[in-house]
Amino acid sequence: MDPRGELEKEPTNIYTLSSSFQKPVLVATIQTGSDVPRRLACFGPSEVWISGIDDVIEGWNIEGEFSVTDIFQTGSGRRPTDLTVNLKGRLVYSDHYQRKIFKRKNGHVKEVICFRKWRPSGICYTSKGELLIGMSNKSYTEKLIRRYSGRKNLQEIHFDNNGNPLFKPGDLAIFVEENKNTDICVSDCQAKCVLVFDKSGNVRFKYSGSHVMAEFNPGCLATDSLCNIFMVDTGNDLIHILDKCGQLLGFIDDACGMTGSTGIAVDSENRVWVTECHTSKIKVIKYT
Template sequence: MEISTSSLQTVLVASIQTGSDVPRRLACFGSSEVWISGIDDVIEGWNMEEEFAVKDIFQTGSGRRPTDLTVDFKGRLMYSDHYQRKIFKRKNRHVKEVMCFRKWRPSGICYTSKGELLIGLSNKNYSKKLIRRYFGRKCIQEIHFDENGIPFFKPGDLAIFVEENKNTDICVTDCQAKSVLVFDESGSVRFKYSGSHVIAEFKPGCLATDSLYHIFIVDTGNDLIHVLDQYGQLLGFIDDACGVTGTTGIAVDSENRVWVTECHTSKIKVLKYS
């Protein structure tokens, strides 16, 4: 199969002017609801069906911006706080602490199809990084070393983001190593992607997946989004030719539409691609 490295065909479905100061993260629920956060401590919830009305807005309480956002199967927001070493849930307009780590700092978080929580963790001095899978508060899996005892992830203070693909693969951005690792459900590496198709330095950040097993990777170094299939083949890009620039956050809704943040315009753009 010939690999296309051109811009994907996209249609702009919606453009939302948020109140966020430099939006960085977002998480979708269903086809119309989205949560966003920026560089401050405010998190906003928007509803697309209500003419983009703000349905909820609150401050984290710590004075710190959230590191990452995810939504559980009931549509309740969860967010990680790297500095406090905690994970919180927003329920009935109240924020509840659900996890606290003594030795680890949570970064990327993701709910799985089985209702488990995948968390990217770094120790206090960033010399160790790993992925843990939790069912409730119980850790049931840890992805840290390969069969030779070599760590999968590079030390350093940059985050690791995680997302489950619909084939139950675990997709991880190692921002420090400037690469994306994809594991099967058991924790074995399926492939590594290092963005060799771009000219400038590949700087992967947030990522998302859809029901067709596509993987969407934000690349801030080249100001575009890489789109891969489940085998790691590059299908194309979402870039300025698609009407999107300055992307930092990305999510996919239940209709396989791609939601992205534009940090310089404070907008969310919703795209349908082919």
């Protein structure tokens, strides 16, 4: 078996969370082939895509013995900015530098959208198959969220009701995820906060991680079937867990040696997958 797919069962280790939330259990550790895994995307209970700091993307199937189902280079020579999977199970990734969105299908990479002014960063598919994209302009002075159906721009989240920018200028990414109640969850890495909008683009709440002692550094985020929101805090080696109304449920911390967390995803069985950039491992956490 490929050593990158070694599975270490760790059923006795428990992550520390508040008493209001069931304590998750670390059920598996996967040794990947990526030097520094940064992003991942799940499809169903057994398929996962992984990318790191280079231009390689790997597809894995974790049923039975782990196996690599696909491996390819992006073509630009640069790492993908973010990964997602469409409703048909096709990998889609953003290329910040080329200002393009690509799709992997039948062993080939196809351009989905090309932008002239905007650089895509965080991406996700909605329950209706629309694509949400976090973007910045070339000079990083403006950021926004767009919703696409194919190449058609359906919605733009850019300014508040007073005409003020919703997102802070700067070269750090904004990541986006649709919650199961159709809310739009956005991690503004530059502003060090997470904003949650309703489907129409109105702000429902803002989370600034005030419960932690050190500075809150939000990165990638994910949601589960219960509408809980999971966000990686790279500065504190924590995963913050909120309910759909913004109430803090607890943290996933380093009780099991979790370190250098970067990417996060939730599979169809509500297991949380987290990449560790320092160890090249993925931790799989079950909490329901």
